[in-house]
Amino acid sequence: MKIESVFAKAKKEGRGVLVGFVTAGDPSPDHTLDIVSALVSNGVDIIELGIPFSDPIADGPTIQASSLRALNAGITPPNVLDIADEVSSSLNVPVVLLTYYNPIFRMGEGKFLKLASKAGVSGVVVPDLPPEESREYRRIARKENIDTIYLATPSTTPKRLDAIVSATRGFLYVVPLYGVTGAREAFDSYSKKVVKDIASKVRGRVPIAVGFGISKPEHVRSFVAQGADSVIVGSAIVKTIERNLSDRKTMLRELGELARDLSSACRNGKSV
Amino acid sequence: MLHGGAHKINNTLGQALLAKRMGKSRIIAETGAGQHGVATAITCALLGLKAEIYMGAEDVKRQKLNVFRMKLLGAEVHPVESGSKTLKDAINEAMRDWVTNLLTTYYLIGSVVGPHPYPMIVRDFQSVIGEEIKKQFRAVNGGYPTAVVACVGGGSNAMGTFYPFVGTPVKMVGVEAGGKGLGTGEHSASLNTGFEGVFHGMLTYVLQDEYGQIKPTHSISAGLDYPGVGPEHSFLMIEKRVEYVAATDEEAAKAFIELSRNEGILPALEPSHAVAHAMKMAKRMRKDESIVITLSGRGDKDVGIIADYLGEKI
Numbered sequence: 021m022k023i024e025s026v027f028a029k030a031k032k033e034g035r036g037v038l039v040g041f042v043t044a045g046d047p048s049p050d051h052t053l054d055i056v057s058a059l060v061s062n063g064v065d066i067i068e069l070g071i072p073f074s075d076p077i078a079d080g081p082t083i084q085a086s087s088l089r090a091l092n093a094g095i096t097p098p099n100v101l102d103i104a105d106e107v108s109s110s111l112n113v114p115v116v117l118l119t120y121y122n123p124i125f126r127m128g129e130g131k132f133l134k135l136a137s138k139a140g141v142s143g144v145v146v147p148d149l150p151p152e153e154s155r156e157y158r159r160i161a162r163k164e165n166i167d168t169i170y171l172a173t174p175s176t177t178p179k180r181l182d183a184i185v186s187a188t189r190g191f192l193y194v195v196p197l198y199g200v201t202g203a204r205e206a207f208d209s210y211s212k213k214v215v216k217d218i219a220s221k222v223r224g225r226v227p228i229a230v231g232f233g234i235s236k237p238e239h240v241r242s243f244v245a246q247g248a249d250s251v252i253v254g255s256a257i258v259k260t261i262e263r264n265l266s267d268r269k270t271m272l273r274e275l276g277e278l279a280r281d282l283s284s285a286c287r288n289g290k291s292v
Numbered sequence: 293m294l295h296g297g298a299h300k301i302n303n304t305l306g307q308a309l310l311a312k313r314m315g316k317s318r319i320i321a322e323t324g325a326g327q328h329g330v331a332t333a334i335t336c337a338l339l340g341l342k343a344e345i346y347m348g349a350e351d352v353k354r355q356k357l358n359v360f361r362m363k364l365l366g367a368e369v370h371p372v373e374s375g376s377k378t379l380k381d382a383i384n385e386a387m388r389d390w391v392t393n394l395l396t397t398y399y400l401i402g403s404v405v406g407p408h409p410y411p412m413i414v415r416d417f418q419s420v421i422g423e424e425i426k427k428q429f430r431a432v433n434g435g436y437p438t439a440v441v442a443c444v445g446g447g448s449n450a451m452g453t454f455y456p457f458v459g460t461p462v463k464m465v466g467v468e469a470g471g472k473g474l475g476t477g478e479h480s481a482s483l484n485t486g487f488e489g490v491f492h493g494m495l496t497y498v499l500q501d502e503y504g505q506i507k508p509t510h511s512i513s514a515g516l517d518y519p520g521v522g523p524e525h526s527f528l529m530i531e532k533r534v535e536y537v538a539a540t541d542e543e544a545a546k547a548f549i550e551l552s553r554n555e556g557i558l559p560a561l562e563p564s565h566a567v568a569h570a571m572k573m574a575k576r577m578r579k580d581e582s583i584v585i586t587l588s589g590r591g592d593k594d595v596g597i598i599a600d601y602l603g604e605k606i
């Protein structure tokens with residue numbers, strides 16, 4: 021399924037798009053499809069599947085720990101592509117892969133993107149691949165019909181933001197703070213201003229999805245009110261998994277509740 | 293070897309001045325053996341900057357003396373518990389701190405690694421090593437040495453040694469940490485056994501598995517215990533301008549003892565790898581040929597490890 025059509029549909033309905041992140045294979049590969057189903061059936065619009073990496077430098081302790089659990093469970097990038105295939109063929113949602121660059125580089129950009137396309141992947145986020153270094157990657161991704169999603173942060177200069185927006189497809193991943201991933205208690209006015217500024221600069225060119233730190237419905241409402249087309253929730257989901265490692269039933273129920281709360285916040289954010 | 297006990301202060305002075313000019317008030321750094329951490333702490337004490345050092349918890353244990361030296365110099369030391377708890381994890385954590393505190397903080401990288409332009413910045417500040425070798429050798433012996441030899445972890449002392457000699461006929465040899473032997477998988481010899489990868493913001497040779505996951509490394513010397521290597525070393529290897537070999541833990545420990553007894557110099561375990569290989573080379577060379585070894589650090593910090601190696605209690 022195309023990312024574009026999800027955003028178009030949500031726009032028509034006057035709501036924000038909810039992107040949910042899980043580390044593929046955490047706590048074990050046979051959990052992932054159930055986890056993703058629980059999220060999707062409770063309102064998550066786009067699934068972001070993380071390929072676990074040994075050295076996740078953009079991630080805080082929560083996702084570091086989940087990457088480690090998944091790696092210890094023996095998951096590999098080809099396994100993640102299989103899971104992506106299952107998700108995209110059994111659930112009607114776009115699948116976005118999030119991976120550090122080295123696993124792609126090791127497999128080869130061409131091979132990785134070809135397999136991802138075959139697995140029904142709609143987009144890929146590579147936090148440590150700068151747009152300046154990925155012209156060839158983008159060319160292959162376009163050929164394989166995969167959106168290349170870039171990140172913008174508070175330190176992105178206006179000129180560079182413009183170049184990033186031109187290169188990004190699907191959506192622009194906006195990080196509203198200086199820092200790494202991980203659930204935050206609250207966001208200060210600075211983060212809201214960052215989102216508002218970027219939203220006004222890129223309006224009409226590409227949808228923006230705000231991620232890093234978002235864990236509560238009030239965060240969702242406030243960023244949607246600042247002009248975000250979408251929010252990405254990762255660590256809050258992963259923490260729910262971590263809290264219930266030995267109890268799959270409770271894990272899935274709590275994930276469903278979290279997704280439902282966040283999704284309803286996406287719906288009423290616009291009116292705040 | 294300079295004030296602080298290693299070559300590291302060549303680079304920390306330069307970068308800290310840069311940080312001051314950029315208006316940053318807080319300096320963060322990673323350290324393996326603790327030499328870069330000590331040099332950063334010295335520099336920050338001198339220039340009135342706040343220093344916070346990330347160090348793998350494993351390295352904190354095996355380089356206790358340097359941890360205490362950093363504290364005495366007024367730096368804060370953060371032990372890193374993630375991953376293999378060594379140098380690469382200290383770099384990961386420093387990078388996380390850096391993106392979090394970008395507005396106030398300068399990341400003072402200690403080796404010729406990381407994203408551009410760090411490998412060039414560190415190389416240029418460390419090139420004073422090779423320039424001095426050139427000058428001093430000419431003054432004492434005339435001409436060039438036959439060979440220069442230096443140890444390679446991230447590769448700052450080696451790059452500083454080699455860079456001024458790239459356009460000369462001098463033979464250059466970099467010595468990696470062969471750990472328990474290249475066949476055992478327990479080593480840090482990225483150039484000898486790694487594959488091309490992208491790690492810590494650089495394209496270089498990396499110890500990794502078939503899926504691109506970074507492999508755990510081992511070395512008797514914390515300063516060489518790193519799964520990547522400066523990208524310019526990878527370039528010099530591909531161009532066949534520098535030969536990269538490895539020396540094992542045992543060879544390095546023996547060289548440490550050898551140099552101590554014959555020359556009265558306690559070398560750090562890192563350059564002991566270079567000493568070990570240079571001794572092998574010397575056996576195949578003529579009397580009128582010469583080798584310059586970069587003795588990048590002193591071995592006081594490693595005395596406990598050598599005592600363990602000899603089975604002696606101190």
